[in-house]
Amino acid sequence: MADRIDALLRFLFHQQRLRRRELLVGIAAAGAMAACRQAATPTPAPVAFGTPTPSGAGATPPATAADTLLVPGYDDPNRWKGRTLVVTSWGGALQDALRKAIYEPFSRLTGCQIVEDTTDEAKLRTMVESGRVEWDVVDVGTEAVIPMGRLNLLEPLDYSKIDTKDIFPELVLEHGIGYYYYSTCLAYRKDKFPQKPPNSWADFWDVQGFPGVRAFQKYAQWGPIEAALLADGVPIDQLYPLDIDRAFRSLDRIKPHVRVWWEAGAQPAQLLSDGEVDLTDAWIARIQFLIEQGSTVLGYTWNQGRLSSDSLVIPRGSKNVDVAHDFINFALRPEIQRGFAMIYPDGPANKRAFEALPPERVAVLPSAPQNKALQVYPDYQWWAEHLDAVVERWNAWVAA
Numbered sequence: 001m002a003d004r005i006d007a008l009l010r011f012l013f014h015q016q017r018l019r020r021r022e023l024l025v026g027i028a029a030a031g032a033m034a035a036c037r038q039a040a041t042p043t044p045a046p047v048a049f050g051t052p053t054p055s056g057a058g059a060t061p062p063a064t065a066a067d068t069l070l071v072p073g074y075d076d077p078n079r080w081k082g083r084t085l086v087v088t089s090w091g092g093a094l095q096d097a098l099r100k101a102i103y104e105p106f107s108r109l110t111g112c113q114i115v116e117d118t119t120d121e122a123k124l125r126t127m128v129e130s131g132r133v134e135w136d137v138v139d140v141g142t143e144a145v146i147p148m149g150r151l152n153l154l155e156p157l158d159y160s161k162i163d164t165k166d167i168f169p170e171l172v173l174e175h176g177i178g179y180y181y182y183s184t185c186l187a188y189r190k191d192k193f194p195q196k197p198p199n200s201w202a203d204f205w206d207v208q209g210f211p212g213v214r215a216f217q218k219y220a221q222w223g224p225i226e227a228a229l230l231a232d233g234v235p236i237d238q239l240y241p242l243d244i245d246r247a248f249r250s251l252d253r254i255k256p257h258v259r260v261w262w263e264a265g266a267q268p269a270q271l272l273s274d275g276e277v278d279l280t281d282a283w284i285a286r287i288q289f290l291i292e293q294g295s296t297v298l299g300y301t302w303n304q305g306r307l308s309s310d311s312l313v314i315p316r317g318s319k320n321v322d323v324a325h326d327f328i329n330f331a332l333r334p335e336i337q338r339g340f341a342m343i344y345p346d347g348p349a350n351k352r353a354f355e356a357l358p359p360e361r362v363a364v365l366p367s368a369p370q371n372k373a374l375q376v377y378p379d380y381q382w383w384a385e386h387l388d389a390v391v392e393r394w395n396a397w398v399a400a
Contacts, residue, residue, distance in 0.1 A: 212278030
């Protein structure tokens, strides 16, 4: 059992690096996205902050929303004075948004110095097993939380120190808690389907009714299995446990019509923008970035999308477990979640975050009530038990 979990974890780590860490830098610019398809982003050196530095002698930095934000329960600027917390995420535009929305406000409101680094789950494992743990809070894909917990790499979370009453319940796990959602949905070129755009996976599978060049992701665990079953008529609330044989029969029907099997999160938006494909599954944050920059050709539907989440975990052996719990609690406050959602189009984990968001912003967030209701959230317990077998079969199927 331990060997199987170990292999599963290595697989997840490898795929996360391919899909996320190498491709998040520059996603706010279409040109940079093209470059991202060809080169990995180097891991930056750790960044520390905690005391604002004026830009010149006697200068006072301009006030920002992060400088004036108030969070109930966080009104003591000396709460963690003299303490340092090392926090990791995936780099690029995502980590820039997390810094503005979470790291800097926590530092200002508690006196804790935050040191940033880039998530590398293999490095986390080495730290824990060697007894030399340098990190305190790590952002990981939620699909890795259960396997990592089984390998005893993580501290169990003390939920007496984390307020979860307004957190979506599926995010609350023993060894980690989800703090934002992202979605993989059907995206398309609007000029290709001006009268009737595709609105379901059945439409994607319908190559006669919706003709066009198709792309599909190359990874089984982020949506293709669910999409295949939905295309075959399985109701969204009856997907789990997944009927793998039925899924592959459905996939056999669409495979001849898929021209590109994308491997990196930035590819679908670029493929659509360049006109290389007409419809594909895609990480919707990437599509939304280009729409906000003025693209008029990209469209997508939340219907039958596949929600995923990222979670915060504490490596076993962290020397700052007390501060780490407080940081996680802070990151989940509605005020903080709201600020992050305004900067970056991923969905809040806290239901109350939507209360003061502009309606136009709510409309583009994966976990907004009207969008969340249309999507499926994976059963991560099911995937922890079956991922290795499903992926082995999937990889053989793609290669055949």
